[in-house]
Amino acid sequence: MKFTTPVTGIVLLVAAILTGCSSATSSGGGTGSAPAGAALTVADVAPFSGPDAALGPTYLASCYGATSAINSAGGVLGHQLTCKSVDTRGDPADAVPAVNQMFASSSNLGLVIGCTSDEAASVVPVINAHKMAMFCMTGQSEFDNVKFPYFYRLVPPDLEESYAMVAIAQQLHYNRIALAFGNDIGSQTFIQPAIAAIKKAGMTLATNQTLDLHATTFRTEAEAIIQSHPDVIMTEALGAADPTLFGEIKQLNGGKMIPIIGTSAAISPPFFKSAAAAVGATAFTSNFHADNLVVESSGPAFKTFSTALLAEQGKVPGATGDFTTYLSAPGGVHLYDGINLAALAMLMSKSTSPSVYGPDIVKIGNGVPGATVCYSFASCAASLKAGKAIRYEGPGGPTSFDTFHDSTGIFQVDTYSASGQVNVVGNLTATQLRSLSG
Amino acid sequence: MTIFLASVGFGLVTASVLAVAAVGFTLQFGVTDVLNLAYGAVMIAGAFLAYVINQAGVNVWIGLVVAVVACSAGSVLLNSGVYSPFQRRGASPITMVIVSLGMTLIIEFGVQAIAGGTSVSYTLSEGPSVHAGGLVLTTVQLVVIGLSIVVMAGTHVLLRYTRLGKAMRATAANKSLARNCGIRTSRVITITWALTGALCGLAGVIFAIDAGSFDATATDLFLIMILAAVFLGGPGQAYGAMLGAVVIGLATEISAAYITPSYKYVVAFVVLLAMLGVRPAGLLGATP
Numbered sequence: 001m002k003f004t005t006p007v008t009g010i011v012l013l014v015a016a017i018l019t020g021c022s023s024a025t026s027s028g029g030g031t032g033s034a035p036a037g038a039a040l041t042v043a044d045v046a047p048f049s050g051p052d053a054a055l056g057p058t059y060l061a062s063c064y065g066a067t068s069a070i071n072s073a074g075g076v077l078g079h080q081l082t083c084k085s086v087d088t089r090g091d092p093a094d095a096v097p098a099v100n101q102m103f104a105s106s107s108n109l110g111l112v113i114g115c116t117s118d119e120a121a122s123v124v125p126v127i128n129a130h131k132m133a134m135f136c137m138t139g140q141s142e143f144d145n146v147k148f149p150y151f152y153r154l155v156p157p158d159l160e161e162s163y164a165m166v167a168i169a170q171q172l173h174y175n176r177i178a179l180a181f182g183n184d185i186g187s188q189t190f191i192q193p194a195i196a197a198i199k200k201a202g203m204t205l206a207t208n209q210t211l212d213l214h215a216t217t218f219r220t221e222a223e224a225i226i227q228s229h230p231d232v233i234m235t236e237a238l239g240a241a242d243p244t245l246f247g248e249i250k251q252l253n254g255g256k257m258i259p260i261i262g263t264s265a266a267i268s269p270p271f272f273k274s275a276a277a278a279v280g281a282t283a284f285t286s287n288f289h290a291d292n293l294v295v296e297s298s299g300p301a302f303k304t305f306s307t308a309l310l311a312e313q314g315k316v317p318g319a320t321g322d323f324t325t326y327l328s329a330p331g332g333v334h335l336y337d338g339i340n341l342a343a344l345a346m347l348m349s350k351s352t353s354p355s356v357y358g359p360d361i362v363k364i365g366n367g368v369p370g371a372t373v374c375y376s377f378a379s380c381a382a383s384l385k386a387g388k389a390i391r392y393e394g395p396g397g398p399t400s401f402d403t404f405h406d407s408t409g410i411f412q413v414d415t416y417s418a419s420g421q422v423n424v425v426g427n428l429t430a431t432q433l434r435s436l437s438g
Numbered sequence: 439m440t441i442f443l444a445s446v447g448f449g450l451v452t453a454s455v456l457a458v459a460a461v462g463f464t465l466q467f468g469v470t471d472v473l474n475l476a477y478g479a480v481m482i483a484g485a486f487l488a489y490v491i492n493q494a495g496v497n498v499w500i501g502l503v504v505a506v507v508a509c510s511a512g513s514v515l516l517n518s519g520v521y522s523p524f525q526r527r528g529a530s531p532i533t534m535v536i537v538s539l540g541m542t543l544i545i546e547f548g549v550q551a552i553a554g555g556t557s558v559s560y561t562l563s564e565g566p567s568v569h570a571g572g573l574v575l576t577t578v579q580l581v582v583i584g585l586s587i588v589v590m591a592g593t594h595v596l597l598r599y600t601r602l603g604k605a606m607r608a609t610a611a612n613k614s615l616a617r618n619c620g621i622r623t624s625r626v627i628t629i630t631w632a633l634t635g636a637l638c639g640l641a642g643v644i645f646a647i648d649a650g651s652f653d654a655t656a657t658d659l660f661l662i663m664i665l666a667a668v669f670l671g672g673p674g675q676a677y678g679a680m681l682g683a684v685v686i687g688l689a690t691e692i693s694a695a696y697i698t699p700s701y702k703y704v705v706a707f708v709v710l711l712a713m714l715g716v717r718p719a720g721l722l723g724a725t726p
Contacts, residue, residue, distance in 0.1 A: 049547075050655065053555025183700050212700045214659040216649040219448040220694035220702070223441055240557035240651035247650040251564055252444075252574050270556040277559035278650050318554055 034108040034352045040079040042067060042339060043102055045123060046114030046137075047090035048318060051184065051213040051239025054270035055331065057318035059114045059137065060085060062332040064316050065309035066339035066377075073378035076346045081110070081339075085317070088119040090184065095119035099126050110352050111135070111342045113335045117158065117186030124151055133354035133361070135338030137331050140189055147404055150354055152341075152361060154334040154396060155293060156408035158186075159193035163436040164291035164411040165234045165261050166197040167428045171413070172289070174259070178230035179208040180221065180245060182237035190236060190263065197436040206230040211237040211245060222248040225258070236263040238271065243278035250279045257283050262290040264330045269321025272420045285416045289425070293409040295333045296395045297424065301375035302327075305336055305395040322420035327395075334409075337394035340377045341365055344392055347384050365399035365407065367391025440571075445695040446688065447573035453687025454586035455645050459660070460667040460679035461593055462637030466513075468610040468674025469630040472521050473531065475538040478661030479545035480516070480635065481642030484509040485652060486553050488643045489560060498560045498647070506639040513635025514628060516541065550654035557651040582644045589637065593676055596633075606630055610674055659703065663690075666710045672723025681721055685709060 034040050042063050048056035063083035071080050086102045088095035095118075102109070112127050112134040120138035127134050128148040136143070136151060139158030143151065169177055177198050181187040191208065198205050206228035209221040222245055225233060233249075235242055242262075250257050257279060265271070267290055275284045296302040306327055313323040326332040345360035346352050364380075367373070371391040374380035383390045392399075399407040411433070413426035463477050487508050488501030524537055565577025575583075597603040608616040609626045617623045645660060646652045667686045671678020686706045693705040713721065 047555075049550055049555040051653075053653070056555075210698060210700045212659075212703070215700075215703070216645065216652070216656060216660055217448070217452065218699070219451075220441075220445050220691055221699045223444045223448075224695070224699070227441060240649065240653055240656060243557060243559065243651040244649055247559075251567060251576055254567070274557045274559065274651050277561070318556075320554060320556060 034079055034110065036078055038079060038108050039082045040076060040110035040352055041106060041108050042081055042083050042111045042113060043086050043109055044083060044114045045086045045088060045095070045099060045102070045112050045119070045127075045134075046116055047118055048085055048087040050089040050091065051182065051237075051241060052090040052116065052118055052186070053318070054238065054268045055090075055116055055118075055137070055265070056085060056087065056114070057270075057316060057320075058268050058326060058329050058331045059335050061309060061312060061316045061319050061323075061326045062336040063113060063339060064312040065305070066336045066343075068312060069304065069308040070340070070343050070377050073381055076110075076343050077350065077352060079110075079352065081343065086114075088123070090116070090118035090186075092119050092122035092185070095123045096126060099123045103130050103132075110346070111339065111354070113137075113338055114331075117189060118184055121185070124148055131355050133342055133358050135335055135342070137335065138186075140185075143404065144406065145404060150358060152338065152401070152405045152407075154338055154399060154407050154409070155330060157406075158189040159437075160408065160433060161263055161291055161411075162190045162193035163197050163433045164428050165190075165263065166194060166201055166203070166436050167411075167432045168261050168289050168291060168413055168426075169203065169232055169234070170201055170432075171426060171428075172232070172259070174203070174231035176204045176206040176228070176230045176232075178206045178225045178228055178233045178258075180211055180225060180233055180235040180237060182211050182213045182239075182241055184213055184238075186265075187236045187238075190234075194234060200436055211241045213237060213239055213241050215241070216244070217248065218245045219248050219252065221245065222252050225249060226253050230258060232259040232261055234261045236265055238265060240274065242266075242271070243274040246275055246284065247278040250283065257287040259287045260289070262288065264290060264292045266290045267292050267325065267414055267422055268329050269319070269323065269325040269420065272325065272416055273321040276420070281418045281420075285418050288416060290414045291411050291428070292328065292414045292422075293330045293334065294397060294412045294427065295328055295330070296397060297327075299375070301393055302395045304376040304378075305333070309336070325420060325422055328414065328422040328424075333394075334396045337392070337396045337399070340380070340394055341392055341399070343377055344380050344384065344390070347381055362401045362405065364390055364392050365401050441695045442692065443571050443573050445691045447575055449688035449691035450583060451575065451579045451648060451687075452691055453684045454583045455641065455648050456660075456663055456667050456687050457586050457680050457683035458589050458637055458644065459641035459664045460671070460683045461589065461676050462634040462641060463664050464668045464671070464674055464679040465593070465606070465630060465637075465676055466634035467668070468676075469606050470517065470521075470627050471525070471531070471534075471613075472517070473535050473538065474516075474521070475535060475661065476516065476541035476545055477638055477664065478657035479542045479549070480509055480512060480638050481645060481660075482652070482654060482657045483512070483545055483549050484639035484642035485646035485656075486549050486558075486654070488646070489553075489558055492560050492562070498562045498643070501560075502640065502643040505643050506636045509639025509642065510632045510636040513631045513638060516635075517628070517631045546654055546658075553654055555653065557653040557656075559651045560647060562647065578647060582648060585640070585644060589640070590680055597676060602626070602629065663703070663706060666706050669720055670710050670713050672720030675720065675722045678720055678722035
């Protein structure tokens with residue numbers, strides 16, 4: 001009432017800043033060898049808040065599982081491993097200060113995991129400049145052929161995941177495809193490869209909707225999708241966006257869901273919980289498929305992995321829903337492997353300094369002729385102690401690092417059961433994906 | 439045409455939620471002189487309180503009532519414990535804005551620390567959908583629109599026909615003069631915090647119902663829309679806020695039908711800036 005126009009402007013500006021307010025929890029940095037006996041920190045640099053908040057706890061679960069198993073096997077060079085969270089909020093602007101704070105506030109950092117597509121472009125150069133090894137969960141194609149010596153990746157480029165989604169649509173005989181991706185960096189990278197693959201497959205792009213992850217409703221987008229009469233919707237819009245969209249599509253479509261193909265990021269307990277709550281578990285599960293990296297569901301590596309991970313149930317901050325889903329979550333599996341690879345490389349090189357142990361990650365992952373294949377940190381460590389060359393094969397399967405430290409896996413098709421358990425219902429061959437690539 | 443009518447329906451639902459929130463916000467600002475940017479955070483705290491109650495197996499509409507009461511009490515405490523002491527020490531309006539911004543972070547991240555960073559949904563049946571032309575609205579959405587109409591009518595009756603409403607208007611217009619006329623302005627201000635806090639709680643729960651899924655930061659963008667509606671109508675003007683909510687609600691949803699939907703909030707602010715260019719005091723604000 002007594003408000004002047006200049007003040008109005010200032011207030012609106014300040015209020016607008018609200019949408020970008022940041023928070024960060026920090027953990028330690030430092031790139032030299034850790035002092036004898038000091039705990040070595042594995043930092044989970046990932047979103048723990050914001051739309052992609054489910055990712056951080058997923059990776060933390062794998063960190064808890066891996067470090068617990070490593071510690072039970074005697075640790076690494078006299079060090080116990082611990083996990084810490086570094087919240088990037090899924091925003092590059094928040095991620096860089098959070099990572100800088102991480103390096104400034106501790107001296108026993110041994111490895112970084114996480115670094116999703118949300119923040120990888122901004123934090124990978126920073127982490128690399130600190131000469132800290134990192135296993136990142138980004139599929140961004142810019143890391144396909146740019147050399148960051150301390151960067152390692154066990155997940156394929158996003159464009160391959162786009163091809164995988166289109167391949168699933170082919171397998172299910174869908175023709176008209178609607179795209180609904182979030183406006184975050186990580187989700188937007190799927191769109192162009194998906195459109196190209198849809199065209200190459202002879203399918204029809206019904207509509208392409210971008211979802212503002214900070215918006216509260218997507219009714220207009222849902223209506224536009226429905227009016228484009230798609231057979232299936234390909235989507236990645238994490239946080240509340242996808243569940244909200246699903247609910248509104250169901251409402252506006254006369255109570256009927258439209259089939260959905262999600263990305264591997266949808267294989268997480270919080271996503272299932274939110275989506276099932278929005279449309280009902282039965283409606284969701286009977287209409288949902290997702291691509292996912294092939295992960296083992298049996299064998300010695302899986303047995304060790306599942307035992308280690310499930311022992312952490314109830315201990316991981318932020319982990320909600322059916323904990324067994326983490327056994328199939330791509331981050332859960334591949335970062336578990338990443339931590340084991342790094343820890344074994346430390347043993348092999350007899351150093352916790354990434355500049356020393358880094359090259360041995362590739363040697364242990366790819367193996368050398370005559371190397372003994374081992375499936376857990378404990379058995380691999382025993383082989384190393386016996387003076388044998390080793391090749392680690394974890395629950396994520398064999399690795400094959402290229403010169404850019406990328407090791408891409410192959411894909412499977414996942415669904416959920418009504419109780420939230422993940423079922424593998426098919427596989428995608430390399431030939432299928434190649435036929436869809438540009 | 440169908441998508442136009444559909445988007446009008448969506449706009450009405452958005453406007454209904456926005457109107458409840460904006461009327462509470464603007465009344466709070468007009469009477470108390472505090473531009474409470476923590477309003478959105480209190481909204482989401484109310485929404486989560488209703489969620490906790492709902493998860494315990496209680497109907498969400500009962501959760502709504504509890505949230506209304508809790509947000510009312512919480513807003514009174516927020517004023518008496520935080521804002522009022524700053525005002526007594528002569529804090530400037532901008533200082534108060536910064537204080538409220540700080541409270542936003544404290545409340546929002548407090549909720550997040552307790553509830554976690556993931557999104558949640560109420561267990562609630564949407565009821566059968568009503569189709570009229572291109573309009574498609576669920577029973578729950580019709581209830582939300584109905585609640586909003588009741589709140590708007592109640593606000594009109596309060597401000598126009600009750601002693602309290604007149605005292606609120608007098609306090610808003612000139613606090614010193616109102617005090618000299620025998621109005622107990624401090625009491626009026628406390629009651630205003632309680633009433634607007636109740637509206638805040640109501641807005642939080644119907645916002646969460648409307649959104650379907652929500653998390654601790656869900657109202658960040660919605661607060662900007664509240665501000666747009668308030669300033670479009672004229673800060674401190676309850677009727678202006680109602681009008682502003684309808685304009686912003688319809689503008690965002692209808693524009694989304696014809697341009698890239700992710701730009702719909704840009705449209706809301708273009709409307710606001712254009713309006714402020716023509717009438718700096720807002721649609722119903724007093725011109726100097």
